[in-house]
Amino acid sequence: MPTKITALTREQRLKIMATLTAAQVQALGEFTRFTILSRFHTRHYLHNTDWVFQGVQVDPWYHMAHAHRGTNLYCDCGRRLKNQFILKSRRTGQVLMLGSAHFAQHAAIPYQVVREIQQGLNAINLYVDRVLVAYQRGQRFPHALYERVVQQHGFAGREQSVFYQRCNLFDQVDLPLLADDVARLRRLLRPDKPRLSPAEKQERYQATLTNWEELAQLVRAFQLRLSQLNLTPQARHRIMINARNYALHRRQNKYYCLDRNEAATLTLTKLRAQVELKLQEISFYAQVTVQHPDQQVEKLHQRAVQMLNKHGRKLVRSRQFGVAEAQTLLA
Template sequence: MKKIITMTAEQRASILQQLNERQIEALSEFTRFTMLSQFHTRHYLQNTDWQFVGMVVDPWYQRVHGHHGENLYCDCGRRLKNQFILRSRSTGKLLYLGITHFQQHASIPMAVAKEIQQGINEVHLYMDSILLKYQSGQRFPEKLFDYACQHNGFKNRESTILFQRCQLFSQVNLPLYDTDEHDLRTLVEQLKTGNRPRLTKEQIKQLLASIADDWRQIEQQITLLTYQLSEQGLGQQELHRVKSNATNYSLQRRKSRFLVQNWKAINELTLTKARAQLVIKLRELAFYVLITESLAEKINRAQALQILNTHRYPVKTSRSFGVREAKQLVATIASER
């Protein structure tokens, strides 16, 4: 078994100083994506009043000088590297917290808080191993990834964690985590022997579950943005107009107006239809990012932008009637505050 090396904060900061901006952002996205997966699969908060809505990572937390973007803060005012967003199931109240204040602000049992902290520590160990590989001169295994892509190794598997991490790190030339690199090498070996396995029923089930998780995360972000618009003063009638316009915008140029209303329904679709529903949901999220631009200082859009960036979904300007109407409604409350 390979020995896991834990770095000190000083050692970690020293290596991070060697990375460029895009590499730091990729590592932060790796951290966020891995933590989201843990929250969805380990169900940390299932026996509490709180629902996990999302997480935002500040890539530049370690840099006192040259910080890009906005700082993240806990509800207590403390600056954060990782900001967790929780919503009360009973009241709908939102909390923006650092991990150390889960028990203090949300009354989450100490045992649950410790379990979440252990999960964060695991992610930090993953990141440390990547940084150590980078320091030793290792980089992204581009030839392996190119071979797998050119020989359709990832065809119909674009939703897998392995493909998404390869996509993320290939863009910035960072080495993969050991398990990911092993899985990539195994796939290439299978392709070279001509034994590329077909998707099994279990693998299809796992891919659908991954798409359903992505759909649920996007829906949570849309719900969060809608709640924030309400908090800023947008009335129920206006919110209904915004939602209607968002739905129409997401379905533009599509022959079918079929929409799933719950993430669980994704698991009952074919892979093709499930992916189509995910694209529709991404377009809906992009709509809300577009129309809240004038409230950027009052509405937290960071995670929504991170999600769209992860899925490589561009936020394009639009002159559609729905976008223009929604922007006018939002601009009205922006000017009144």
């Protein structure tokens, strides 16, 4: 592994990107998005500021300029963005959509914090450049090795980690893994793997907590949009209660985690159970919003289906009373 990594020039990057398929370009954008999410959730960049990190959107086609395929992303100042960060004020509730370069200017975030965020983004961009260089040299994803690891359950307990998500994503579009990642993949085949170090245990825990936060954020987005529709307070309350009961159905332990601070006190096993509850809750909202006429609800429905697919779940059609009642209330 080289000790010094040199970033590609814009021309070099564009030349390689032009050889990728649309699915590969999308995959690099998704990799960037979930890696940024992981960094923000684990490093708590905005902990001592007035702002709460609400999420990030990534434009995988940013490099195409005028031949742009998808929807452009913009900073609140009007500048087109590759990465659009969504921040919400703890004090006023104001929501900003910014590029990282404008954190200090528009949100008064301290320079040191902005610098740390920029360093994280630079590290992600350098990783993408290394993947592009490897692809240009003819390297592709090690499918056989990955399949052996999966068959031997080498990712057991690591399903929510950034490493697993990266492998799963790159496997689907045949993007190469870097040498250190291939070595890490090989280590998962060892039958006599040493016990996890405290740092590895903490990494696994943080990955699961980050995953729970992302799922909880989507549930809150559904609840927020429902509160903005022409529903009675009683109807909104019934839908939320039905969603929670649907998640808790057939579970002996009826404990339901309400917020991140509470989730962060749980053991890894209990936290994984809460992840499963959130997936069930998202499945409920996805079922009851099928073909809903509201555009924002439709977008949330699509995000829910994508989230379920990401976790290996399919959108089921339940006949439970709570699902039918929610569909009636939303009709």
